[in-house]
Amino acid sequence: MTHNEDAVGHVRVEVTAGSSEEARMLADAAVEARLAACAQISGPITSVYRWEGRVHADEEWRIVFKTADDRLAELTALLVDRHSYEVPEIVAVPVEGGNPEYLDWVTESTRPRP
Secondary structure, eight states, X not given: OOOOTTTOOEEEEXXXXXXXXXXXXXXXXXXXXXXXXXXXXXXXXXXXXXXXXXXXXXXXXXXXXXXXXXXXHHHHHHHHHHOSSSSOOEEEEXXXXXXXXXXXXXXXXXXXXX
C-alpha cells in the first residue's frame, strides 16, 4: 500500500472511562472490530468537571484510539453503545501528518475484512 494523504485521513479519538477494566473493554472491542488500529490506555488521571450543577473530581482512565477518519462514525457508535457513562467524552482530533508508513498501517488495520 502506498501512502496517499488525499485518499484517507486519520484521527486520534480521546475517550475517558471510569475504570481500567472498562477502558480495556472499550479498547479491545474497537480494535477487534477493526474500528481502531491501536488504543492506548493511560491512567489513572483526575478529571474535574461540572455535571448536573455540581463540580466533581473523579479518577478516570484515558483511551486514545488511532483510526482512519472514515471509521470515526462507527467507532463513535460502538463507544456510545458500550460505555457506562450517560454522556461519554468522545473527541476526535485530526492527524495533520506523521510517518507515512505508520499512517498506512492505521488505514490497513481499520479496513473491514470480507
